Amino acid sequence: MAEWREKLSFAPLVKHLTIGDKILLFFLAVLTVTGFLLTNTLRSGGLFAEIQVNGRHVATLSLLEDRQITVPGWIGPVEISVRNGKISVLSSPCLWKICVRSGPVSKAGDIIVCIPSKLVIRIFAKNMESLDAVTG
Amino acid sequence: MPLPDNTTINNNDKNPVQRLVYLALFTVIGLVLFIAESYIPRPLPWVKPGLANLATLLALYIFNYRSALIVVILRVFLGALLLGTFSSPAFMLSLGGGLVSATVMWMFQKNTRNSFSVIGVSVFGSISHVFTQLLLTMFLLVKSTVIIHLLPVLLLPAVVSGLLVGWVTAVFLGQLKKTGLVRVGWYSSMEQ
Numbered sequence: 001m002a003e004w005r006e007k008l009s010f011a012p013l014v015k016h017l018t019i020g021d022k023i024l025l026f027f028l029a030v031l032t033v034t035g036f037l038l039t040n041t042l043r044s045g046g047l048f049a050e051i052q053v054n055g056r057h058v059a060t061l062s063l064l065e066d067r068q069i070t071v072p073g074w075i076g077p078v079e080i081s082v083r084n085g086k087i088s089v090l091s092s093p094c095l096w097k098i099c100v101r102s103g104p105v106s107k108a109g110d111i112i113v114c115i116p117s118k119l120v121i122r123i124f125a126k127n128m129e130s131l132d133a134v135t136g
Numbered sequence: 137m138p139l140p141d142n143t144t145i146n147n148n149d150k151n152p153v154q155r156l157v158y159l160a161l162f163t164v165i166g167l168v169l170f171i172a173e174s175y176i177p178r179p180l181p182w183v184k185p186g187l188a189n190l191a192t193l194l195a196l197y198i199f200n201y202r203s204a205l206i207v208v209i210l211r212v213f214l215g216a217l218l219l220g221t222f223s224s225p226a227f228m229l230s231l232g233g234g235l236v237s238a239t240v241m242w243m244f245q246k247n248t249r250n251s252f253s254v255i256g257v258s259v260f261g262s263i264s265h266v267f268t269q270l271l272l273t274m275f276l277l278v279k280s281t282v283i284i285h286l287l288p289v290l291l292l293p294a295v296v297s298g299l300l301v302g303w304v305t306a307v308f309l310g311q312l313k314k315t316g317l318v319r320v321g322w323y324s325s326m327e328q
Contacts, residue, residue, distance in 0.1 A: 012303075012307075013255070013299070013303045015324075015325070015326050016253050016254070016255055016302075016303065016306045016324035016325060016326050017253060017255060017256070017324075017325060018250070018251060018252060018253045018256065018324070018325045019251070020248065020251030020252045020253075020256055021252055021253050021255055021256035021259075024252065024256050024259060024260075025256075025259070025295070025299070028259070028263075028291070028295050029295075031291070032288055032291050032292050032295065035287060035288030035291060036288045036289075036292075038288075
């Protein structure tokens with residue numbers, strides 16, 4: 001019973017570590033966690049949402065004004081609403097409704113995807129656009 | 137046979153042929169890992185395991201800083217030629233990252249009186265690699281400070297992969313030492 005546990009344990013790794021290593025790793029763990037927390041709070045609320053169907057640009061909405069639009073999806077109309085700076089899919093003719101269940105999103109970089117409708121909603125802030133240069 | 141602490145044995149003068157053969161082997165190890173890892177699908181385009189650092193660490197611990205630099209430069213140039221990324225931004229980033237991380241690892245291996253084992257040194261290497269690439273991207277490619285937000289996303293995989301690569305190197309060095317073919321300096325706290 002305990003054999004597989006012995007095989008899976010990290011004891012052989014820990015045996016190599018010096019005190020300096022352990023301090024370094026602890027410091028880095030703290031740094032990473034705080035970094036994650038900081039960037040998550042600093043990440044600005046997105047300002048615009050871009051809607052694409054089948055790779056084609058359909059509309060760009062500002063998240064600052066509430067409105068509701070209907071977009072012609074690949075298999076039927078998709079209702080999209082912007083409320084309180086958040087964008088969500090209200091209804092879609094697709095089977096699984098994953099896009100509807102994605103809920104309202106508001107942060108730059110967030111996306112909602114509906115595969116059957118070939119629909120992508122992507123949120124970006126004006127200053128986040130430069131990130132695409134790296135990805136491409 | 138116990139060795140004096142914190143010595144990197146330099147067999148240059150005694151046996152240049154041995155050094156030549158070992159450096160060629162390390163370069164090939166690094167090259168194969170470098171090419172193999174370029175085929176691994178990645179969650180983010182920037183996150184790479186950095187397995188080729190194993191070769192640099194081996195050269196650093198068995199020979200010296202100069203040998204590690206030779207291994208890094210050869211690996212980067214040959215890898216770029218084989219992958220077809222020569223003189224592209226990717227090549228520039230991997231050359232810069234490789235040189236800086238080799239230098240940082242050498243400094244921490246040489247000057248910290250055995251405070252850090254090969255695993256800690258490897259973690260330092262992978263962190264400095266990430267930092268260098270981020271700075272190079274920031275100043276040469278994107279020219280905007282927004283990508284500093286990527287740092288924590290990049291730091292976590294860097295630490296984990298540095299840990300694992302360092303571990304593999306420690307095991308490798310242990311086995312190599314057992315064979316008695318080369319003399320290996322102090323590399324981990326299992327050594328006493």
